[in-house]
Amino acid sequence: MITDVVVVGNFVLGVVYTSYGLITIAELKRGWRTMGVSHFGLAWIAMAFTCGPHHLEHGLHVGAVGHGGILDLVAVLIGFPAGVTWFLLRLEALRGGRGDRFIPGTPWWVAALPWIFGAYAIALATGVATVLRDGGHFGPRLTPNLLLLGLYCLIGYYLLRTQLANRAVAGGWSLSGLALTVVFPTCGLMHVTFVVYATTGQYDVGWHGLVIDWLAVPAAIYFLWVVRSLSLGTLTDWNEGSTGARLETVAA
C-alpha cells in the first residue's frame, strides 16, 4: 500500500513538473521576441526538467523494488497538495485566468502551516533517527541529495521572505506563493528521506537517478544565482531592471 501510494504520487508529481517545464518553454519562446532570453526562464526550465524526471525515475524505482518507505510516503503526501495546487493555478493562467487566489487575513489552515511543517520536521527527524539506529553507509553517491536539500531550502527562504513581506502590506496571502513556498522545502526533505533509505540499503542508488540528481544540482545553483542577481539588481531579465529587490504587494 505504501509503495503504491509512493509510486503513484511520484508519477503524478513527475508528470506535473515535466509538463510545467514544457509550459515554461512555450512561454519563454513566446516572450523571446519582445523581451529576449530569460535567464530566469531557462533556470526554471532546467529545474522542472530535473525535478520531473527525478520523480518519475524515483516512482519507477520504488515500484520496481517494491519497498516504499513510510518517510517517503509522508514526504510525498506533504508536498503533493502544494505541487498540484501550483500546477493547477499555472494551468488556469495559461488559459487566461488569474493563476492565483488572494487569501484575506490568515485563516486557520494557513496559521496551521508552520505548526504542520514543524511537526513534520520533528516527525521526520524522529523517523530518520529510528531508521538509522542500526547505522548505515553514507557515500559520495548520496551527496547530490544533501546539496539539493540546502539549495531548495534557500529558494524556499526567498519565497517565504516575500510572502511574509506581502502579507504585511496586502493583509493576506497569495495561494500561488504559499504553494511554491511549501513545495521547495518539501522537495528538499524528499531527498533527505531518499538518503536515509539509501543509507540503510532499502533504496538503491541507480545510475539514472544519480545522473538526474547531479544535473539538478547545477540547475538549482543556476536558479539560485539568477534569483540572487535579480534581487541585487545586477541582472536584467524579464523583470523591471536593475532596481534591486522590491518586496511589493502582489496580491492577485
Added chain:
Amino acid sequence: MTTMRGPADAATASPGSAHADAPVAAAPAAAPRQEAVRGRRTIWSSHRASATFDLDIPSVNLVARIRVALAVGVAATGSFLPSLTREQSALFLIFGLVWVPWATVVFLASARPNSRLALVGGPMGDLVVLFGVQLVAPQAAEVVLLGYVVVVAFAASSGGRALAGGLAMLALVFTVTARYAGSGQDFGAMVLVPFCAALLAIAFLVDRTTTLRARAAVRAQRYRTRAETVLAHVADAVIVTDATGMVLECNPTACTLAGLDTGDMAGLSCKQALGLWSGQRELDCSEGCEILRLSEGADARQGVELWRRDVSGMRQPLLANAAGVPNDAGGTDVVHSLRDVTRIKQAEEAKTLFLATASHELKTPLTVIRGFADVLSDYDSLSDNTRREALGAISARAEHLTQIVERLLLSSRIESGAVSIPAEDMDVTPIVDERVRAVGAATGRHARSTMPKALPRVQGSENALITVVDHLLDNALKYSPGGAPVVVGATADEQWVTITVADGGIGMDPDQVAHCFDKFWQAESTDVRRFGGTGIGLYIVQSLVEAMGGTVTVTSARGEGSTFACNLRRADAPRVPAPPGPAAHDEQGQPGVGEVTSIREFMRQIGIPGRQA
C-alpha cells in the same frame, strides 16, 4: 529596436544592419560622402530587446562559474566510480559536501559587484580543499601543487599582487604542513623548488598593470555604454552635425522625430533630415548652423522656436538648442537638441479654448440673470406670478453658475493635488439610484437604473461617487439629444464592482475615445456651442475614480452611443491588486502583454516585479 553600438564597432556593422539602408532623400552628389560618414560614425540607439547574454564577464565571476562547474564535475565523477576505497570516498565527500557548497556560496556572492567574498574567499576555499586533498590523498601531491599554482595564478589576474602573494604564502604553509604532518608526502627538491618558484613568480612578477588596464577598459566601456544609454533614452532629439550641417550621429528620438529608420539619418543634411523652419524661412545649415546663429543674443537655455512638417504633414513646433563641440580633427561639430513642444502648444490652445468656453458658459446665465434683474427693477407693475417666475429663473441660473464654478474649482483642486478622498466602505446601489432620480428630476430626462440590490460594498467616498455619477449621467444625457435611453447598471466580480452608464447618443470615434478624459477636451469644437459644457467633466470623473483606487474605461462607436464603466474595488478585496485590464488573451487566443506567465508569476513570488513587453 536595434543594437546599441559604440563608434568603435560601427565599421564592423554587417551589410544587413541599419547602416546599409539607403537614405530617403539623399542628394546624389552627397551619396559618397554619406557613405563615408556612415562608415565613420554610427547611430545611438536603444537596447535590443532580443537575446543578448552578458559577455563582459568580470574575471571573478568567470572564475566563480568555473569553480562551481569544476566542483560539481569532480564530485559527480567520484559518485559514478564503481568502487572506492575509504580514502577515496572521504576525498569525494570533501569535494561534494565542502567544495560544492562553498563554490556555490562564492558564486552567489559574485552576483554582487566587487564582492570580497568572491574575490578572496573563493581562492582561499580552493586552497583549503586542496589542502584537504593533500592530507587525505598523498599520492595526488603533484596534482595538488599544480592546483595551488593555478589558484594563485587566477587570483593574481583578478585580485592583484597582494592577494596572490597572500595565497602563495598560504599554499606554502599548507604544503609544508602536509609534508611534516605525517601524511606520507615526500617531495623531492625537483618538485618543491619549481613549485615555490612558480608561486613566487606568479605572486610578484605578474604585472598588475595588466589587470588594471583590463579594468580600465571595462570601465571605459561601461562609461561609453552609460553615455549611449542616456542619449538613447532622453526624450529630446539629439543630433550631431558637422560644420556643413551633415548629420553625423543622432539618438532614436531624433529618428522618430524625423520619421526615418535608424541609420537613415547619418549622412543626410539637416535640411534633408528635418526640414526646419523659423517663421516663414526654411533653415539651411550648409554655410554653418543656423540654430547657432539664431541663438546668438538670446538666452541659450531658452532655446529657439522652430517648426517642421511631420510625416503626416502637420505643423510640428520644436524648441531647439545648439552648441559647438570640438571634434577629433580639430574642427567643430554642432550638437543640437530638439524638443517636440506639440503637446505644450496644444495645452496652450486648449487653455485658450477653455477660456473662451468658460466665458461663454458663464455669460449665458449671467445674461439671463441680468435681464430678469433689470425687468424686476424697471417695472413696478409686474404681477406676483411674473415676479416669482423671474426670481425662479434667476435662482435657476444662479444654481447653474454655481455648478460651473464648483466644477472649475474641483478641477483646479484635483490638478493641484488638494483633493483627498476618504476611504470608506459604502453601498453603491442606493447612492446611484438616488442620483439617477435626482438628475432625471433636474433635467426632465429619463435615465433608467438596473442596479442590482445585492451588490458588494466598495471602497471609496460617497461624495466622490455622487460627483462621478452626476457627471456621467449629465454627460450621457447631454450627448443623447434625441431622447435616446440612458441606462445605469452594475456588475461585480471577486475584486471589483463595475458601475456602467450607457447611452444611445452620438458616440465617439476611436481617436475621440483616446482623448475624452483629457482636460478641456471636447469631441468637436462645435460641440461647445452644440452641447455646452467646459470639457472637464470626464477629467473630473477619471481623477476621482482613480483617487478611489479604481479605473474608468469607455467603449464607444460613432452614432452608436457610449458606455462608461467605473471599476471600484470591493471593500473585502485586498488593498493593492491590479485593476482589471485587457483580457489575458488577444484576439488570436495568444496570451496578451499583461498575461501572468509562469516566469513572471515565479518572479512575483520572490518579490521581483516582472516587466511588460
